[in-house]
């Protein structure tokens with residue numbers, strides 16, 4: 001398989017044994033994950049082309065580069081990749097995705113938002129004329145853009161944005177302006193140094209009236225010299241927790257003029273005389289955020305999967321502590337506590353992978369309807385994508401950190417690859433809508449559904465379980481059937497939704513304004529939203545496994561993981577499942593025992609289950625996660641390549657340590673206090 005390619009060194013015997021003992025064929029599961037052998041072959045083919053390219057071969061580990069070097073190298077590689085893809089005629093989105101995955105693993109590159117948000121936003125929100133004028137030049141990189149919405153003062157509250165776009169009918173232009181310090185755009189990716197254009201979110205003013213936030217195509221730099229245009233001030237915001245290769249930027253506009261055609265006018269318009277034409281739904285302009293939120297579920301699943309590959313493989317080769325005096329040290333993967341840390345996360349990576357596919361397919365279907373003018377499903381899509389984005393990014397971030405700590409000291413080294421995975425993915429909890437805020441959006445929808453149940457109205461399929469009979473008790477028996485697990489999650493979510501709704505209603509009945517009542521219940525409302533997302537993920541996993549057209553052994557391994565995901569979620573949130581005695585004590589005992597049995601069931605398949613994700617060593621970029629298990633060799637080589645080791649004795653020794661030792665310290669501190 002592709003990921004086996006790490007030189008001629010012999011494979012660590014412990015990890016080789018793990019692979020021999022697996023109960024299913026890894027390749028079958030890989031084929032299932034990536035939709036069939038043809039896709040798998042194609043994915044490897046694309047990644048091999050990318051990885052064999054000499055431009056992709058790095059002279060030193062990424063961690064030893066400065067931020068400036070990181071940015072420049074990433075830009076050079078990305079532009080090279082685009083040219084290579086053009087030369088090779090790679091146009092299919094699937095092919096491009098996997099090609100790119102191999103070239104910039106866990107890296108947020110300087111033209112990412114150009115392709116990820118700028119072009120798709122023009123395609124979705126531009127008129128035919130605008131698409132004709134801007135899309136091809138953007139594809140040819142004549143114009144390079146990003147999505148500029150967040151300001152110093154406002155990120156979450158879009159209606160509170162202060163940047164203005166005032167229509168001047170005399171010149172047929174918009175005057176875009178940054179009226180205050182807090183209106184300064186701040187954070188947009190690639191804004192600081194890379195782009196020459198952006199989609200600008202600004203408050204539209206026409207005929208003296210504010211019409212709320214709208215999107216404008218705004219030039220920022222001269223297309224030839226790349227100098228910032230007069231009236232435009234912009235730059236990089238400096239180093240961050242991660243995202244080294246991304247020049248997240250700031251921007252101030254000083255009464256800068258752009259032509260009327262530059263307002264994205266597919267849904268809302270400003271006519272030549274300044275008349276404003278409303279869109280069918282004012283939230284249509286939030287469409288780009290919905291698109292990215294839906295895609296984040298898959299992105300976080302890949303990050304968590306990679307962290308699991310690294311930590312499970314490492315746990316198979318790491319031996320620590322004699323189990324009996326004088327005996328051999330055990331593989332740390334044999335300690336049940338280690339299994340309890342890692343196996344539920346492997347199950348979670350699979351769960352998010354399937355949920356990501358389901359959300360994405362919901363997004364594509366509903367988007368088609370929206371484009372055809374049917375906006376009925378917009379609230380469902382918004383509630384699903386907002387909640388799932390929050391639920392999965394929180395789960396993946398926390399999970400990756402558990403993976404890192406499960407690798408002991410070596411997990412703390414950047415050589416493990418885990419800190420890079422973490423710092424690259426954890427901002428997904430913040431960008432595209434801060435997670436608590438997103439959960440509250442989903443909760444708002446659930447609240448409305450609960451009111452519909454009270455009125456006896458029919459609910460959309462996705463939430464129809466909310467009308468279930470809450471007095472029913474769990475059907476759980478010792479076989480821990482999948483159907484019973486789904487029911488348990490639905491019961492929990494429905495009960496929490498009802499409870500939070502009742503709190504809102506109680507506060508209203510006590511005289512609070514509905515908005516205050518909602519805030520007073522908001523923590524409980526987010527519990528309900530989280531439970532709703534959790535039941536969705538469990539349900540998708542169960543459906544996927546049940547309907548999977550795969551051989552029995554692979555199906556058995558996946559079913560075990562599916563049960564582990566569901567049972568573990570109950571154990572971790574036991575209070576919420578127990579509160580109305582839905583489970584009795586015996587059933588809790590059954591689930592606890594089942595959890596321990598599942599750990600033992602997963603154990604022989606653990607390495608195979610992470611191998612099945614089929615991540616190439618170069619993509620993992622980890623000394624601990626190598627396919628061949630030669631971890632100590634890799635760590636030793638990594639240490640030797642540290643720039644601090646270029647000289648045996650550093651200048652700092654001569655400057656500071658030596659004089660101190662010789663009593664010649666030049667310190668101005670008094671010698672006695």
Ligand SMILES: CC(C)(COP(=O)(O)OP(=O)(O)OC[C@H]1O[C@@H](n2cnc3c(N)ncnc32)[C@H](O)[C@@H]1OP(=O)(O)O)[C@@H](O)C(=O)NCCC(=O)NCCSC(=O)CCCC(=O)O
Nearest residue numbers: 149155156157158159189283286289290378382431432433
């Ligand atoms: C929090 C909200 C949702 C609130 O919006 P609002 O305008 O104050 O809403 P409101 O007037 O109170 O009305 C609420 C109503 O609008 C609905 N709604 C809100 N958003 C959507 C949507 N997308 N689709 C469909 N419907 C939507 C809500 O469900 C409410 O509906 P309702 O009144 O309950 O029927 C919004 O402001 C928001 O989305 N904030 C988050 C900002 C965000 O996501 N920024 C992303 C910037 S780009 C970025 O981060 C890129 C990073 C990418 C990278 O680097 O990879």
Ligand SMILES: Cc1cc2nc3c(=O)[nH]c(=O)nc-3n(C[C@H](O)[C@H](O)[C@H](O)COP(=O)(O)OP(=O)(O)OC[C@H]3O[C@@H](n4cnc5c(N)ncnc54)[C@H](O)[C@@H]3O)c2cc1C
Nearest residue numbers: 147148149150154155156187188189427430431432433436
């Ligand atoms: C790496 C990265 C890349 C980014 N890229 C882009 C980009 O390309 N383009 C762009 O425009 N922006 C970008 N952003 C900005 C990002 O979208 C915002 O930071 C995000 O939307 C959160 O908004 P905020 O920073 O205003 O957080 P705040 O809203 O200030 O959140 C702070 C706290 O307040 C709480 N809070 C806020 N409002 C509410 C509420 N209504 N109810 C309850 N709690 C609330 C939040 O839960 C949070 O705990 C990026 C950010 C990062 C970190």
